[in-house]
């Protein structure tokens with residue numbers, strides 16, 4: 102039986118097609134429409150999914166009528182008629198809907214290797230829920246705790262993202278990067294007033310921070326970012342401790358947009374025996390979540406390379422030639438990543454030993470100069486280069502770098518790196534590339550950042566490659 106999971110009418114629409122627990126396709130709307138964080142699905146995306154088969158049923162990621170009611174009564178945004186309903190070929194397919202947080206929880210638990218775990222979902226807001234705790238035992242997934250708006254980790258973080266001049270619901274990751282450049286003590290007490298405790302939440306945040314009465318100069322933006330990150334981390338530790346106590350579980354699945362905060366995620370390894378964060382923990386992962394909830398059991402999760410297929414073998418020797426000649430190689434090959442990070446198939450790879458490479462890549466990408474780049478490393482070498490004793494295949498944690506002088510272009514201001522580890526099963530081509538790079542340089546690490554034109558989503562198909570090559574007058578290795 103084929104199930105088409107759909108997430109739309111919120112930032113970052115996506116669809117997933119599964120068959121008997123196997124994931125046939127999972128992709129983001131933005132990669133087809135070229136509109137970053139596109140709210141609605143489109144024909145290109147749906148047709149690409151349907152090329153893997155016609156669905157017997159559709160699973161929708163939230164209760165849209167309940168959400169409409171919440172928006173009408175409490176404010177916020179989202180809603181609208183899902184685009185897929187316009188398509189004649191999908192109109193008569195039977196469908197069911199799962200709550201927003203149920204879809205998040207199912208995406209996490211049913212892609213994990215755990216059969217006994219606590220699942221924590223923290224985001225801005227679903228229908229009404231903003232923070233939920235679930236227990237996963239065998240096939241069963243049961244909610245054991247909920248907290249509704251106005252309490253919200255996500256809305257708190259987004260409101261301050263807006264306050265420092267960034268785009269809420271999109272650029273939270275930039276504010277997280279800014280935190281390393283700020284002094285958290287300057288605004289900690291003031292920021293904490295906006296998020297005092299679980300039971301004393303007075304701000305709704307839907308309209309942003311309206312009563313900030315101090316001037317925000319350039320340094321203040323970084324100090325506010327640092328304070329917000331610190332308050333978020335302190336509250337997160339409290340919430341996770343509560344989840345552990347309520348459920349008595351030692352394995353954690355963490356989902357919702359808040360699970361994209363990789364700096365805070367790093368702390369979770371000190372609290373739990375094992376941690377799983379699905380590589381697409383925000384709303385875009387909920388098309389898979391809804392499909393998995395409808396399936397009602399674990400799906401066969403192997404890797405996130407589930408989107409549009411460019412075909413081809415991983416071009417290891419061509420990438421090596423580019424890296425040795427130019428220190429930078431743009432790569433587009435195989436299936437696109439499902440999730441926000443480029444993990445090797447739509448990536449710019451570069452030599453992390455060169456201190457000037459960061460500025461060169463930033464120039465290509467026209468990004469803010471303070472923003473760090475991530476390293477991709479052979480898994481068996483990870484603990485020698487970074488303070489970590491776990492794998493991080495999806496760039497979800499930021500351990501301290503142990504040899505920052507040797508790889509200056511992938512170490513953040515605070516001495517940490519957002520590490521991607523690679524083993525042979527996960528991505529044989531990338532593993533082979535890193536092994537060859539290690540043999541030549543003695544460093545098992547490359548810089549890895551997303552291949553996109555500024556302001557646009559990750560490259561997806563052949564047309565995007567031509568456009569990129571024209572814009573930058575360079576060849577993409579494929």
Ligand SMILES: [Fe+2]
Nearest residue numbers: 224357358384
């Ligand atoms: Fe969400």
